[in-house]
Amino acid sequence: MLDITSRKVLNSGGKMPVLGFGTYSEPPRDRVVKALHFAVDAGYRLVDTATIYQNERFIGRALSELHAPPPRDDLFITTKVWKDALRVGAVRESLEESLQNLGLDYVDLLLIHRPLTEFNLDAWHVMEDLQREGLARAIGVSNFLVKHLEALREASTTVPAVNQIELHPFFYRKELVDYCNARSIVVESYSPIALGKRLGDPRLMSIAGNREKTPSQVLIRWNLQHGWVPIPRSLSEPHIRENAAVFDFELSRAEMDEMDGWNEDFNVIGADPDEPDFR
Ligand SMILES: NC(=O)c1ccc[n+]([C@@H]2O[C@H](COP(=O)([O-])OP(=O)(O)OC[C@H]3O[C@@H](n4cnc5c(N)ncnc54)[C@H](OP(=O)(O)O)[C@@H]3O)[C@@H](O)[C@H]2O)c1
Known part of the structure; x- marks a missing residue:
């Protein structure tokens, strides 16, 4: 039985919570301070940020101001290196600043x-060093497709611990998740509730109604039951609590199968990071 304290073992040996808290937001970015306090109160321990979100210092402030801070070992903090740092060979500097x-x-x-084909390998080798030095307990990738993962595999024996990708029933990339599963790369789902843009889907509302849960909870649960790590984002305390209340019900095999069939290649960020329309 899964609960909010459940963890997945990474191929690098560490343990990652099965549910995370996304922190991207438009300005004013200091709103994340309050949101993170709500999230930790609600039981989230995985916090997802990135240099490009320009909110790391607010997350640092939120962590330092917690009234009952969890032990550091219980928290699981993720950040990301943006493509500008890859391009100029400043991966180490990026992490130091983070x-x-x-x-x-x-x-x-x-x-x-996100991958930047000609710079991925150099960045990866620096990240291997950063992991050896203990500055990053695990290293992984985001928005990598099979072609990017294959190129990495040819150049390094370090398998990414995680691939963070957009994933929800309306954008279900089965081939990519099957590839990650086969290589013990944990799939982490961003935009797991499709930015709220499909919460009114009648099929989704019907499953939610039958379960006395909300559409958002059903989408998060679909991810959890597939064994992926969803990282929903919210600034609203009720939504933060709602998105964490996903461990007291289970979707049936038939409901999971039905949702697996909803793919319509609807995506928030883009399908291929090598294409110019990828945001
Ligand atoms: N690696 C990447 O390239 C990448 C790209 C995108 C995102 N991410 C990460 O993934 C996280 C989550 O993805 P996301 O922010 O794109 O989208 P998301 O979590 O699918 O959706 C967030 C939106 O849904 C709303 N929402 C949240 N819970 C709700 C609920 N229970 N009912 C109704 N609306 C709800 C939020 O508004 P309220 O604030 O009003 O609740 C917000 O507008 C990000 O914060 C970021 O950490 C990573």
């Missing part, structure tokens, strides 16, 4: 935010 902003000695997971 750590300073976050007020931490290490992150639990460091990701390449």
Whole structure:
């Protein structure tokens, strides 16, 4: 039985919570301070940020101002290296700045935010060093397709611990998740509730109604039952609590199968990071 304290074992040996808290927001970015306090109160321990979100110092502040801070070992803090740092070979500097902003000695997971084909390998080798030095407990990637993962596999024996990708029933990339599962790469689902843009889908509302749960909870649960790690984001305390209340029900095999059939290639960020329309 899963609960909010459940963890997945990473191929690098660490343990990652099965549910996370996304922190991207439009300005004013200091709103994340309050949201993170609500999230930790609600039981989230995985916090997902990135240099490009420009909120790491607010997350650092939120962590330092917690009334009952969980032990550092219980928290799982992820940040990401943006493509500008990849391009100029500043991966180490990027992490050092993140750590300073976050007020931490290490992150639990460091990701390449999106692939930049000719720079991925150099970045990855620096990240291997950062992991060896203990500045990043695990290293992984985000927005990598099979072609990017294959190129990495040819150049390095370090398998990414995680691939963070957009994933919800309306954008279900089965081939990519099957590839990650086969290589013990944990799939982490961003935009797991499709930015709220499909919450009125009648099929989704019907499953939610039958279960006396909300559409958002059903989408998060679909991810959890597939064994992926969803990281919903919210600034609203009721939504933060609602999105964490997903461990007291189970979707049936038939409901999971039905939702697996809803793919319509609807995506928030884009399908292929090598294409110019990828945001
Ligand atoms: N690696 C990448 O390239 C990448 C890309 C995108 C996102 N991410 C990460 O993934 C996280 C989540 O993805 P996301 O922010 O794109 O989208 P999301 O979590 O699918 O959706 C967030 C939106 O849904 C609303 N919402 C949240 N819970 C709700 C609920 N229970 N009922 C109704 N509306 C609800 C939020 O508004 P309220 O604030 O009003 O609740 C917000 O507008 C990000 O914060 C970020 O950490 C990573």
